[in-house]
Each structure stands twice: as C-alpha cells, then as structure tokens.
Amino acid sequence: MADVKLTNVKKIYSNNVEVLKDINLDIKQGEFIVFVGPSGCGKSTLLRMISGLEDISAGTLEIDGVVVNDVPPALRGIAMVFQSYALYPHMTVYDNMAFSLQIAKVSKADIDQQVRKAADMLQLTPYLDRLPKALSGGQRQRVAIGRAIVRRPKVFLFDEPLSNLDAALRVATRMEIANLKDSMPDSTMIYVTHDQVEAMTLADRIVLLSGGDIEQVGSPLDLYEHPANVFVAKFIGSPAMNIVPCRIEQTGAQTLVSLSASASIQTPIVTESSEQAKPAFFGIRPEDLVVVSAEQESLFSGEVSFVESLGEATLLYVKIPGADDMVIAKQAGTLNIKRGDKVYLSAPAEKMHLFDEHEQSYLRKG
Amino acid sequence: MGQLASALVTMILGVMGCAAYFYGSNFLLDKIFPTKSGAAADVARNLRVANNIRPWLFLGPAVLLLTFYLFYPVIDSIRLSFYGRSGEDFVGLANYKWLFSSDEFYESFRNNMLWLIVVPTAATFFGLIIATMTDRIWWGNIAKSLIFMPMAISFVGASVIWKFIYDFRTGGEDQIGLLNALVVFFGGEPQTWLTIPIWNNFFLMVILIWIQTGFAMVILSAALRGIPDETIEAAVLDGANGFQIFYKIMVPQIWGTIAVVWTTITILVLKVFDIVLAMTNAQWGTQVLANQMFSWMFNGGGDFGRGAVIALVIMVLVIPIMVWNIRRANAEMEGR
Amino acid sequence: MITSSKRTPLTFLVHATVLFLVIIWTIPTAGLFISSIRDKNQLSTSGWWTALSTSEQRLVARAHEPKKQVQEGDRFVIRGNLFEGSAGEVTKFGSSSLRPDEFDVGTVAELKKGETLQVMENGDYAFSSPVEWKGSRGDRIFYTAETPPRFTLENYREVLNAEGLGKSFINSLTVTIPATIIPILVAAFAAYALAWMRFPGRALLVAAVVGLLVVPLQMSLIPLLKTYNLIGEFFGVGSKTYVGIWLAHTGFGLPLAIYLLRNYIVGLPREIIESARVDGASDFDIFRKIVLPLSFPALASFAIFQFLWVWNDLLIAMVFLGNDADHMVLTGQLRELLGSRGGNWEILTASAFITIIIPLCVFFGLQRYLVRGLLAGSVK
Known part of the structure; x- marks a missing residue:
C-alpha cells in the first residue's frame, strides 16, 4: 500500500542551517495531505525530500513500506507537478507527457495508449500537437498534471501548483484537482501551498508547518476549531483570530481571565490550579464576535478606529483599552457604525480559545 | 577539388571524434552502472557511483584542454623566463x-x-x-x-x-x-x-x-x-x-x-x-x-x-x- | 521617451550626429569595396570617391618596350594605345611627371634628341626616334584623360587564382569549421556540469574558468610551440597540423565558451531540470534532450563568436599552422601580400574584401545571436 511514512526526518544544509527539525508523519494510502505554512517554513523542502530531489540529512522516508532515502526520484513511484509547471518548452504536449515513459523505454504502443488516456481525462486531446507556449495557463497546468498521471505513480506530489494562475482560474483548477482526487481514490496526494483556502478546501488532513517544525496535523475543521497554539490559530482563518493578552484569575472548570483593562471574562475552559495568576492569551475569531447594545453583557468595549465595508460583511477595527492590537469584528451585511463610535462586543462562550504563556492551547471542555 | 574533399573529410572526422567520446563514455558508464532497472539497493549504489563519475566525463576534455593550453603554459612561461634562448640553460635573472x-x-x-x-x-x-x-x-x-x-x-x-x-x-x-x-x-x-x-x-x-x-x-x-x-x-x-x-x-x-x-x-x-x-x-x-x-x-x-x-x-x-x-x-x- | 518637450532642435542634432558617425564608420569599408572593383589603372591614380565621375584624370602609362618598335622610313616608331582597349578620351599629354599637360592632344611633341611623341584623342600614341630604341623598358607617357568609370571583377579573378587566395579560402574554412564545433561540444558538456551537477571542487573550477578568461594568448605560445615540436617529432608528422590548430583554438576559446554557456544554462528554469530528473532522465539524457535544445540561442551566439574569432585570427595560425603556401589561411595570406605587394592596391583591396566577406555575411545574417551572446558574456 502506498503509505508514506517519515520518521525523525531532518534537513540540515551544509552551512549548518536546520531547515527541518524533526518531522514525523504517517500518510495513509489514498489520503490527500496538504502541507501549509508561511514561506520559508520548510514545506517545499519536505516535499522535495519526499520526491528525492533533496537529500534527507537524517531519519528515514518510507514509501509503501520500503525505505527510499537513497532511491532516485524516478524509481520512488512518485510524480510531481511543479509550481511553474516545468513543461519542456521545446516538446509538444504529447512529447511532454510521453517523456518519462520514453526514458523508461516503454513500448511505443503503450506510451500512445497511456498518453491518450490521460489527455482524454484532462480534455487535452485537441492540444496534443501544440507546444506549451501555445497553451493557456490552465491548459499548461493540466498538461503538467497529465504528465504526472501517465506515470501511474503511487504518490502524487504538488508543489504550489496553482500559484501561477489568476484568481478565477485558480478556483476552477482547484475543483479539477479535487475531482482528480475523487477519480483516483487509491492514489496518495501530497500538496504544498501557502494558501490556507486551498488547504482548507482540498485536504483530508492539513500539516501546518512553521520554522521547520510541524505545528499541527489534523482535518481542516479541526485546525479551525481546535488550533493547538496561537500560530495555528492566527494562520487558519481570515481575518486572523484576535489574540488578547490576559491573566488567569481563577482556575478550574470555568477559567476566569482578566484583560489588562478592567474587563474579565469567564471561559468554559479547564485549567489546572497551578496555572493560577499566570499570563495567558485569550483568543476569539472576528466572525464569532457580535455587536451588542450597551446594556447587554459584553466581552469588550471600545472605540471603532476603522470600518471596512466589504459588502457581504463589515470589518470593525476596535481599539480596546489595555490591548496593543486592535480587535477585529466581522459582522454580516452592512452596519450603521462609524469611525469613533463606541461598540460593545460579545461572543458565545463555546467559541472562545485560551492559550498558555507559551502560546499553547488549553484544552476546551466539551 | 581534391583539397576541398580532404578538408571535408578531416573536418567530419574531427567533429565526429569529439562527439563519439561523449556518447561512448556515457554509454559505457550506463552499461557498467545501470541505474534504470534492477534491485533498489543496487540502483542506489550504482547511481551514487555514476553521479560521482559523470561530472568528470562531462568536464574531462574541457579540463584537459584548459590545463594543456592555458594553465600549464602560464607556469612554463614563468620557468622559461629564467632560461636562455633555447629554453635549456638556466640564466637566472639575465x-x-x-x-x-x-x-x-x-x-x-x-x-x-x-x-x-x-x-x-x-x-x-x-x-x-x-x-x-x-x-x-x-x-x-x-x-x-x-x-x-x-x-x-x-x-x-x-x-x-x-x-x-x-x-x-x-x-x-x-x-x-x-x-x-x-x-x-x-x-x-x-x-x-x-x-x-x-x-x-x-x-x-x-x-x-x-x-x-x-x-x-x-x-x-x-x-x-x-x-x-x-x-x-x-x-x-x-x-x-x-x-x-x-x-x-x-x-x-x-x-x-x-x-x-x-x-x-x-x-x-x-x-x-x-x-x-x-x-x-x-x-x-x-x-x-x-x-x-x-x-x-x-x-x-x-x-x-x-x-x-x-x-x-x-x-x-x-x-x-x-x-x-x-x-x-x-x-x-x-x-x- | 525623454525630453519630449524640446523635440525638434535636439532631435535634429541627434539625427545629424548619428548620420555623421555612421558615415565615418562605414566609409573605410565602403572605400575598400569600391576600390576592389575598380580598374587597376584608375585605382592607382585617383581616389575611389571619384569612381563614378568621368572627370579629368592624370594618368601615366608605359609605352611598349623597344623590341616592339618598327622602322618607318628613317625613323624608329613604337605605336600603341594608352587605354589598351578600354574607353577614354585624352586631352593633354607630356613626357615628364612634372608637366603632364605640356602638349595638347594631337600635336607632335618634340622631345630631346630629335624624338617625337604624338598622342591622339582615342589614346593612340606614336613614339618616334631617329635612332633605334634601346633598353628593355618603354618610356613613360603622362597624360590627362577623361576616362569613363570602369568597374571590373578582374582584380578578384587575379587574387583568387594567381595570388593563391582561393586555396587560402579553403584552408581558412578547414581551420574554422571544426575549430568552431569542437569547442562548442566540449564547452557545452562542461558548462552543464558546472551549472547543474554536484561534485567537489565545482566553485573552484568556475573561478578558474573566469580567471583563464583573461590569460593572454601570448603566454601560451612558447611552451605550446615547444610541446608541439616534441609531439610532432614523436609521431613523425611535423608540428603544424590541422588537428593541432583545431585543438589550440578549442583550448583558447574554451574559457569564454564555458563561461557564456554556463551563464545561460544555469539560468534555465530549475524546475524543468528537476522535472526531467523525476521523469527518470539521467544527466546525459537531461543534457541531450532538455538542455541542449533549450540552449540553442547561447550555442548560436558562441558559435558566431568563435567563428569570427578563428576566421579572423592571425597569431595562432602563424604559430601553429605555419606560413607555407599549402597551409596559409586568408589572414596570413593577406598580411603576406601587405608586405610583398604593398603598393598594389587592386590586389590588396580585393584580397581584403575576400577575407572579410564571410565574416560580414555571418555578422549581418546572425547579428541577433551575436548581440545576445555579447550581452550574456559581459553584462552580469
């Protein structure tokens, strides 16, 4: 089975820079895994190590139960779709797709059959005789995918395949990739992106990396609803989660925290008594905040610094006394609130997040 | 016309000889250390050996020519500058x-x-x-x-x-x-x-x-x-x-x-x-x-x-x- | 794009200056070409810029040698035609270089010792003397003529056959073509290795290539000449062979070739090469099937460079191929002619034009690649 297993994998460059620290990951056959993270987090390096284009400094990589650290890329049973598509500009679409099979000395008839099948699947048949430069961006992307398909790999690797496309095409191609996955349920796919929307929409499981470490592995909704730390909380979701420094006043089943200003908040989060009086971070997503009237119970109140009307929603940037960063509240539709107005914000208790002084999440009850 | 023909033949031989080296040496390398099929461990080993040898197959002629035509002459010119007209007797700084x-x-x-x-x-x-x-x-x-x-x-x-x-x-x-x-x-x-x-x-x-x-x-x-x-x-x-x-x-x-x-x-x-x-x-x-x-x-x-x-x-x-x-x-x- | 506000006066100045410079830069070559197709007598007596005019020319011709004299009565007469068949119209003539317009055409000029000279309008002349003409050379006749412009390929015919330029032309080709192709092959492989293969010492090699880029050829000549002599003795073939000069040109051209091609090849998209590697191609496959076809512009640039350089080279050919007639290349031949036929401009101009015509064709035909190569080699 085409499982991919990484055990204590490290990447250290010759100048002793450690770009991947200690990666352990189990990818099951048929999974669609997305590596996501800010640029420089090591996600592309990790993918390239799986592909065999980068050496593995330490640890083992198994594909299908075989350690493949020293196996050349072509024999690992993988295929890769590059960010720039990497089509061979001097070869026709047909030859581009046939290249790997020709290198592997597959018979002409077999090559022809495979290429035509893949072209058919990707609606590329009319373009087989064209050169890449005569194709549109989306078509080139499909050729790159087709080139991967004809190799019948156990594992597909995608390195930011959509980032060179314009916004509209990106959505369309994203759906095509999702369809591709559905039509090949047995193939494992590993997909690298810096775009959280791609990660959320495509992934069975997301691997969120930062600074050479895995921050969290889980399903998209898991990461959204139960971020393991402040980094994940801020990375997933847009606008990012509001994080406000606070102090733990009372531990137990219902932790009471106080913001630096007078306000204190009762959260349904369990903390040990040892956490008493420690600094912490209170988190709430902008879309979970609601504007309430002055009389109602609220979490924060403050003066509106900016109003961004997006049409389908309105973003309020609220200056809270005692907090350095402004709190953002996302409200559906348009609101009759102006800059300088005082607003009161509230949120349902079950949407609250609390992180300890090391920015790790406290477990939420229930 | 005879001159033209012999010139053509020399030209073709010269160019072919050069091309033959590159094809031949790489073909031999692939034959001795096959990397496109066989057991994974063998392939990995062969690949490593081939990857260490191949750059020098590619560079070999260039390095030889550069050494012979440019590097060695510079050194030898320095030596000759201390020698006499035929280049055989040492004359110091004369x-x-x-x-x-x-x-x-x-x-x-x-x-x-x-x-x-x-x-x-x-x-x-x-x-x-x-x-x-x-x-x-x-x-x-x-x-x-x-x-x-x-x-x-x-x-x-x-x-x-x-x-x-x-x-x-x-x-x-x-x-x-x-x-x-x-x-x-x-x-x-x-x-x-x-x-x-x-x-x-x-x-x-x-x-x-x-x-x-x-x-x-x-x-x-x-x-x-x-x-x-x-x-x-x-x-x-x-x-x-x-x-x-x-x-x-x-x-x-x-x-x-x-x-x-x-x-x-x-x-x-x-x-x-x-x-x-x-x-x-x-x-x-x-x-x-x-x-x-x-x-x-x-x-x-x-x-x-x-x-x-x-x-x-x-x-x-x-x-x-x-x-x-x-x-x-x-x-x-x-x-x- | 700039100073659109004051276009008129400045732009006019720019046009005029550029035109002036272009004329200065092209006139020398134009003069050479026009001279090479002029009649050799006209060429040696009047500037090429008068080639199209029929204006007066002061010319000199030599009468037939004394053995062609005939006795007419008591006088000995030498007859002939100044133009020797071509058209022209004599207006004045004389017998001394100081006074070429001493006599009007048709008059019988009385010279020293009873000799007379008559020159007719159509160029017919008659030297007559009471005693027999002596010596082996004819006297000179100075005359002013209105000659129509005359263009001819005679000069070319002469240099290609009699002066051995045809043979040199083939020698030059024999030297140039392999000396262009071999370094390309050798350098392309080396450039790929230096750009995309990983091995110890790579950075050092690149630095060495850059360093060797400027080593003066002169450094190499003496040691190489000694080595060539040794090798030649060993194989008993003499030190001056075509193989020897091909390799010499290859060696001397390699630093630039490797530098230029490496700069290009290292700029090819990394992902394309990685993609080929994932597709199972070995370095040799990648080089042959991906890099070589994609590097065509750079290969073409260098090919033009090397072609021009080898074709125009004098030094290496003189040292490694020698000066004997069988191996002489065009530049060597031309320089030989400059020494031996220094005054014969009809020979020199035609020969020079033959040596520069091929490079000029290459230049104008493939200028685009040449420029691209220059830029790749320098602007970095």
Whole structure:
C-alpha cells in the first residue's frame, strides 16, 4: 500500500542551517495531505525530500513500506507537478507527457495508449500537437498534471501548483484537482501551498508547518476549531483570530481571565490550579464576535478606529483599552457604525480559545 | 577539388571524434552502472557511483584542454623566463635584466600604456554616446548595425582598409588615400602618416577604436535600456534637462557595465599585435609588447627566454583585472 | 521617451550626429569595396570617391618596350594605345611627371634628341626616334584623360587564382569549421556540469574558468610551440597540423565558451531540470534532450563568436599552422601580400574584401545571436 511514512526526518544544509527539525508523519494510502505554512517554513523542502530531489540529512522516508532515502526520484513511484509547471518548452504536449515513459523505454504502443488516456481525462486531446507556449495557463497546468498521471505513480506530489494562475482560474483548477482526487481514490496526494483556502478546501488532513517544525496535523475543521497554539490559530482563518493578552484569575472548570483593562471574562475552559495568576492569551475569531447594545453583557468595549465595508460583511477595527492590537469584528451585511463610535462586543462562550504563556492551547471542555 | 574533399573529410572526422567520446563514455558508464532497472539497493549504489563519475566525463576534455593550453603554459612561461634562448640553460635573472635595460622594451611599454589609456576610453566614450543617441531615433538599429560591423572584420583586414586611408603619394600625383586627399582639399601638405613618431601610434589606435566602438555600443545600449523608465521620468519631473539626465541619472546607473566594457577592451588592447605587425611592422616607434614578444619568439631562430619575459609582463598587467573578475563571479554565484 | 518637450532642435542634432558617425564608420569599408572593383589603372591614380565621375584624370602609362618598335622610313616608331582597349578620351599629354599637360592632344611633341611623341584623342600614341630604341623598358607617357568609370571583377579573378587566395579560402574554412564545433561540444558538456551537477571542487573550477578568461594568448605560445615540436617529432608528422590548430583554438576559446554557456544554462528554469530528473532522465539524457535544445540561442551566439574569432585570427595560425603556401589561411595570406605587394592596391583591396566577406555575411545574417551572446558574456 502506498503509505508514506517519515520518521525523525531532518534537513540540515551544509552551512549548518536546520531547515527541518524533526518531522514525523504517517500518510495513509489514498489520503490527500496538504502541507501549509508561511514561506520559508520548510514545506517545499519536505516535499522535495519526499520526491528525492533533496537529500534527507537524517531519519528515514518510507514509501509503501520500503525505505527510499537513497532511491532516485524516478524509481520512488512518485510524480510531481511543479509550481511553474516545468513543461519542456521545446516538446509538444504529447512529447511532454510521453517523456518519462520514453526514458523508461516503454513500448511505443503503450506510451500512445497511456498518453491518450490521460489527455482524454484532462480534455487535452485537441492540444496534443501544440507546444506549451501555445497553451493557456490552465491548459499548461493540466498538461503538467497529465504528465504526472501517465506515470501511474503511487504518490502524487504538488508543489504550489496553482500559484501561477489568476484568481478565477485558480478556483476552477482547484475543483479539477479535487475531482482528480475523487477519480483516483487509491492514489496518495501530497500538496504544498501557502494558501490556507486551498488547504482548507482540498485536504483530508492539513500539516501546518512553521520554522521547520510541524505545528499541527489534523482535518481542516479541526485546525479551525481546535488550533493547538496561537500560530495555528492566527494562520487558519481570515481575518486572523484576535489574540488578547490576559491573566488567569481563577482556575478550574470555568477559567476566569482578566484583560489588562478592567474587563474579565469567564471561559468554559479547564485549567489546572497551578496555572493560577499566570499570563495567558485569550483568543476569539472576528466572525464569532457580535455587536451588542450597551446594556447587554459584553466581552469588550471600545472605540471603532476603522470600518471596512466589504459588502457581504463589515470589518470593525476596535481599539480596546489595555490591548496593543486592535480587535477585529466581522459582522454580516452592512452596519450603521462609524469611525469613533463606541461598540460593545460579545461572543458565545463555546467559541472562545485560551492559550498558555507559551502560546499553547488549553484544552476546551466539551 | 581534391583539397576541398580532404578538408571535408578531416573536418567530419574531427567533429565526429569529439562527439563519439561523449556518447561512448556515457554509454559505457550506463552499461557498467545501470541505474534504470534492477534491485533498489543496487540502483542506489550504482547511481551514487555514476553521479560521482559523470561530472568528470562531462568536464574531462574541457579540463584537459584548459590545463594543456592555458594553465600549464602560464607556469612554463614563468620557468622559461629564467632560461636562455633555447629554453635549456638556466640564466637566472639575465632575461629580466635585459628587459629592463632594453630601449625597445621601454618604447613598447610606453606605447602600450598609450594604447591602454586611449583605446578603451575612446571606444567606451563613443560607444556610450552612440548608444544614447541611437536609442532615440527610428533608424537607430540600422545605424547601430553599421557601426557594429567592423567587429566582424579581422585586424589584418582592418589594417588593409586603414592603410589605404593613410596612403601617401609623392609629388603632384593625386592622393588616393582619403586622409591625404582631405588634407590636400583643405590646402594642407600630404603626409606619410605612419612614419610620424608618436602620432603614428594614434593612427594605429584609431583602427582598434573603429573596431571596438561597436562592441561598447551594443553592451551599453542594452544597459541603458535596462534603466527603469521611472527614474528618468522622475528626473524629468524634477526638472532635469537632457544632459543632466544623462550624466546624473543614466550614467551612474550603468556604471558597472561601463567598467565591464572598459576592462574587456583593456584586455584586448594588451593582446593586440596584428595591427602593428600589418601596418608598420613595429617600425617608426610603434612597437607594442605583444608584437615584441612575437618577434623575439621567431626572429633569428627565436629566443624563448626573452619572449617569455615579455609575455609575463603582459600577464602581470592583466592580473588585476583577473582578480576583479573572479571576485565578481564569486559574488554572483553566492547570489544564486 | 525623454525630453519630449524640446523635440525638434535636439532631435535634429541627434539625427545629424548619428548620420555623421555612421558615415565615418562605414566609409573605410565602403572605400575598400569600391576600390576592389575598380580598374587597376584608375585605382592607382585617383581616389575611389571619384569612381563614378568621368572627370579629368592624370594618368601615366608605359609605352611598349623597344623590341616592339618598327622602322618607318628613317625613323624608329613604337605605336600603341594608352587605354589598351578600354574607353577614354585624352586631352593633354607630356613626357615628364612634372608637366603632364605640356602638349595638347594631337600635336607632335618634340622631345630631346630629335624624338617625337604624338598622342591622339582615342589614346593612340606614336613614339618616334631617329635612332633605334634601346633598353628593355618603354618610356613613360603622362597624360590627362577623361576616362569613363570602369568597374571590373578582374582584380578578384587575379587574387583568387594567381595570388593563391582561393586555396587560402579553403584552408581558412578547414581551420574554422571544426575549430568552431569542437569547442562548442566540449564547452557545452562542461558548462552543464558546472551549472547543474554536484561534485567537489565545482566553485573552484568556475573561478578558474573566469580567471583563464583573461590569460593572454601570448603566454601560451612558447611552451605550446615547444610541446608541439616534441609531439610532432614523436609521431613523425611535423608540428603544424590541422588537428593541432583545431585543438589550440578549442583550448583558447574554451574559457569564454564555458563561461557564456554556463551563464545561460544555469539560468534555465530549475524546475524543468528537476522535472526531467523525476521523469527518470539521467544527466546525459537531461543534457541531450532538455538542455541542449533549450540552449540553442547561447550555442548560436558562441558559435558566431568563435567563428569570427578563428576566421579572423592571425597569431595562432602563424604559430601553429605555419606560413607555407599549402597551409596559409586568408589572414596570413593577406598580411603576406601587405608586405610583398604593398603598393598594389587592386590586389590588396580585393584580397581584403575576400577575407572579410564571410565574416560580414555571418555578422549581418546572425547579428541577433551575436548581440545576445555579447550581452550574456559581459553584462552580469
């Protein structure tokens, strides 16, 4: 089975820079895994190590139960779709797709059959005789995918395949990739992106990396609803989660925290008594905040610094006394609130997040 | 026809031999260490071995040729400079002593310095001026092409062309050399230009300037076009006039390229010998180092020791540029 | 793009200056070409810029040698035609270089010792003397003529056959073509290795190539000449062979070739090469099937460089191929002619034009690649 297993994998460059620290990951056959993270987090390096284009400094990589650290890329049973598509500009679409099979000395008839099948699947048949430069961006992307398909790999690797496309095409191609996955349920796919929307929409499981470490592995909704730390909380979701420094006043089943200003908040989060009086971070997503009237119970109140009307929603940037960063509240539709107005914000208790002084999440009850 | 046929055969054999090496050696490597099939462990090992060997298959001929034709001769020239005319008896510093007491050396050294100052300066200057102006007119490309043309002409060919211009006819005969014809037209006395001391050097330099200006122009023109339009537009808005824009905005931005053009021509000047040999045969005080070296190498059976000493002088003059180039290349490699 | 506000006066100045410079730069070559197709007598007596005019020319011709004299009565007469068949119209003539317009055409000029000279308008002349003409050379006749412009390929015919330029032309080709192709092959492989293969010492090798880029050829000549002599003795083939000069040109051209091609190849998209590697191609496959076809512009640039350089080279050919007639290349031949036929401009101009015609064709045909190569080699 085409499982991919990484055990204590490290990447250290010759100048002793450690770009991947200690990666352990189990990818099951048929999974669609997305590596996501800010640029420089090591996600592309990790993918390239799986592909065999980068050496593995330490640890083992198994594909299908075989350690493949020293196996050349072509024999690992993988295929890769590059960010720039990497089509061979001097070869026709047909030859581009046939290249790997020709290198592997597959018979002409077999090559022809495979290429035509893949072209058919990707609606590329009319373009087989064209050169890449005569194709549109989306078509080139499909050729790159087709080139991967004809190799019948156990594992597909995608390195930011959509980032060179314009916004509209990106959505369309994203759906095509999702369809591709559905039509090949047995193939494992590993997909690298810096775009959280791609990660959320495509992934069975997301691997969120930062600074050479895995921050969290889980399903998209898991990461959204139960971020393991402040980094994940801020990375997933847009606008990012509001994080406000606070102090733990009372531990137990219902932790009471106080913001630096007078306000204190009762959260349904369990903390040990040892956490008493420690600094912490209170988190709430902008879309979970609601504007309430002055009389109602609220979490924060403050003066509106900016109003961004997006049409389908309105973003309020609220200056809270005692907090350095402004709190953002996302409200559906348009609101009759102006800059300088005082607003009161509230949120349902079950949407609250609390992180300890090391920015790790406290477990939420229930 | 016989000559043509044998020339063709030699050509084909030469080229095929070279191609056969690359195909053959790589084919052998793939046969001995197969990497496209077999057990994974074998393949991994074979691949590692092949990956260690293959760069040297690719580089082998180049490294050998560079060593034999450039690296070893530099070392051997240094050795030979301490040896006598046949290169067999050790003479210590005698060649150096001879060199520094020889009037001819001072003459050629002085001339070389003149060449080094005048030619790169003039060629770069004209190149820059022409590049700037041709970029603004619709027939600029045709003009560039014509000014670039001498680049394709050999130094000997250029020498014939210019010797014809400097031609001198005695007495009342019509001057058929353009320069003397012009002088006569404006009421002057025709001259034998190539025999006037000191000045004749400049008449020879004109030839190289004529050839090299096109080179400077092409490169500087590309650099000028690489200047972001915004900086020029900003200068226009700031009220700068055409010349101010040129000197204060454009030239500083292509300073690096100007330096490259300058050094490239400088190196060429140091090696120039064909023009002097063909135009004056180094008479009338026009000797230069490269030609002096050439004559010591061959005239009167040749004196390898003295020839090598002169070659070393040229080499020493080139070394600063070499160091600068290597530094630049290294900085650029790290940038990648 | 600049100073659109004051277009008119400045633009006019620019046009005028560029035109002036272009004329200065092209006139020498134009003069050479026009001269090479002029009649050799006209060429040696009048500037090429008068080639199209029929204006007066002061010419000189030599009468037939004394052995062609015939006795007419008591006088010995030498007859002939100044133009030797071509058209022209004599207006004045004389017997001394100081006074070429001493006599009007048709008059019988009385010279020293009772000799007379008559020159007719159509160029017919008659030298007559009371005593027998002596000596082996005819006397000179100076005359002023209105000759129509005359263009001819005679000069070319002469240099190609009699002066051995045809043979040199083939020699030049024999030297140039392999000396262009071999370094390309060798350098392309090396450039790929230096750009995309990983091995110890790579950075050092790149630095070495850059360093060797400027090593003056002169350094190499003496040691190589010695080695060539040794090798030649060992194989008993002489030191001056085509293989020897091909390799010499290859060696000397390699630093630039490797530098130029490496700069280009290292700029090819990394992902394309990685993609080929994932597709299972070995380095040799990648080089042959991906890099070589994609590097065509750079290969073409260098090919043009090397072609021009080898074709125009004099030094290496003189040292490694020698000066004997069988191996002489065009540049060597031309320089030989400059020495031996220094005054014969009809020979020199035609020969020079033959040596520069091929490079000029290459230049104008493939200028685009040449420029691209220059830029790749320098602007970095």
